[in-house]
Amino acid sequence: MNAAPSARIDVRKTYKLYIGGAFPRSESGHSYAVHDTKGAFVANAALASRKDARDAVTAARKAFPGWSGRTAYNRAQILYRVAEVMEDRRPQFLEAVRQSEGLSAARAEKAVDEAIDRLVWYAGWADKITQVVGNANPVAGPFFNLSTAEPTGVVAVLAPQTSSLLGLIHVVAPAVVTGNTAVVVSSYERPLPAVTFAEVLATSDVPGGVVNILTGSAATIGPWLASHMDVNGIDLTGIAGDTDLATALEVAAADNLKRVRRPPTAEPDWTLDPGTGPMTAFLETKTVWHPIGV
């Protein structure tokens, strides 16, 4: 009889993609090694392919009518629920952020706290943004005339490369709180907090397909998403600083006139109030007329 090992062997997690509410591996069979900031191996992450991106767009499109058709109150509650579950999993996020970003314990705590609080902030916007950006229009005639905000549709999101969790929340929450569905490409070198976030989404009443998360390279997957004819908008924040790629993606996005959120020159300070811009970038204004008295 063999001698039993003196310590328990831990069960390691497989980090997978998140598409349509499920956790598939990349259909390509590719993965890539993820290291911490000191260069030590942490895990293999799925390397999303063009086909994965297309599957994610299909899932996002399928989820769009249901998600955009929910009441704003319901979307608010679901996003708030995501924050609750994140709070519950705080130790796990702290570890993931510390490992990914090489932060001290105190700074990792600040990043996670800020991410959760920002999500709570966005949850509250669900049933307010239309009141802030819509209005009644006093037309010169006997007509009721009202302008309201509606989601643009399926939005591709290239998440920030540096801020793996807080930055991620800053681009995902504004897109989906207003009723869009999203295909998100995580930070390439720091993808693991995004996968943990996907696991939170899967357990907090977010319908499958509303947020799809691909781990891999924005430079590889971005062009497919930018030129995809069933994607309505693209947030290029994740390629901040890469002006050539940003220009190429904006050119590709013109094929179906996607709404493009151009990248900043460098990643901003994510602790600052983002304003309503990240939400209005992917909102349409619909104006409805009806005669009065006829």
Place this chain on the structure above:
Amino acid sequence: MVTDKNAAGTAATTEETGDHEMKSNVFTYAPAPESRSIVDIKASYGLFVNGEFVDGAGKAFKTINPATEEVLAEVAEADEADVDRAVKAARRAYDRVWSKLSGRERAKYLYRIARIIQERSRELAVLESIDNGKPIKESRDVDVPIVAAHFFYYAGWADKLEYSGYGGGNPQPLGVAGQIIPWNFPLLMLAWKIAPALACGNTVVLKPAETTPLTALLFAEICQQADLPPGVVNIITGAGETGRALVSHPDVDKVAFTGSTDVGKAIARAVAGTEKKMTLELGGKAANIVFDDAPIDQAVEGIVDGIFFNQGHVCCAGSRLLVQESVADELLERLKRRMATLRVGDPLDKNTDIGAINSAEQLERIRELSAVGDAEGAERWSPPGDLPQHGFWFPPTIFTGVSQAHRIAREEIFGPVLSVLTFRTPAEAVEKANNTPYGLSAGVWTDKGSRILKIANELRAGVVWANTFNKFDPTSPFGGYKESGHGREGGRHGLEGYLK
């Protein structure tokens, strides 16, 4: 005096025999032409740069009256150097004058312009109808009044921008706006572009369409009469090359374009990777949905307004009629009766309902797509009647038996041609209405309020007209979803594209 609506009512009651011959006597009108003596068209026009008319270095082109093919004037073409001069003039005016002026003072210039437009409204309307081909009753009663109203509306915003909700409470102008407008509503599109730009503190270089430059050049004179500081508004004439030079000029901070989706995409590619802000108002293939409980005579009027207004040269035209199957036959019968009363002819005749097609090129496109409709098996119908011998004309036309796969159900014809499709359920109506890459406008006709709101919610379009169609107002934002464009023009929302 018989108004249009009464005439339609009469037709409905006396038309039991279905005899169009008999009825045509009832609707014989003596010509009532508007005098063109009020306009003074010069033999040639230059560019309006820095407050003065100057020569253009490009090859001058002719603008014609599409109703007669008469040459109206020769117009200068701006080449790249001319565009550069105009942008420099706008930049200088922005730096030295316009950006330093308070909103309160800017407002007064815009109010002046609005007033002069009202004072010279008849002249503007006649000139617009001559150069564009649209009926005088539309240029006189729709285009020009809304142009004046648009300047009046945005004048009032100039000193209230901090209340607009944009620019984080301290909104700032962008700088120089390069603006390109189409030929279907030449003066109205000019107003949609220039009024908000100036109100927000920007200066502009505007290029009107090559087939309809005259009212923009008359507007330049109005700027002179208003003593608008030189360079705040510059008007450059030319075609695609001139437009390209303007869009790609490195010192332009904002590009605003109304026109075709193809050109809109080219512009989006051209500004990619720059800091330029962009608004695009592009094509459409709007569904006009009629349910079985709709007030049918009102719906017929709305369908006619939707597709035959301005010869159908309207990006938000209701060019796809979706009618519920159970009322399709009755509706089409009444629509045909109403179409038989439409008068096609001299744009300056006050009785005219449908004027001239704007250009030979556009007429060719309408003919070509209509021929495709025939070839694909749809059934074409136009009311009997002769068209004028000279000029560019196309009769009001409907195609029935159209399926979603037909090109006339998918492509923008931009003419007086309606494609008729049917549906059975509200879900099917919405599905068909949204089955297009466009998303500019849509119409819904029903007496049931809750159905209106449900359908309006589900339509992916920037403007939804319920129990009405083709209504425009300066306070009401206009613009599309999907490939119909980016951003909104009009209303408070129209400020966003000109502020940071």
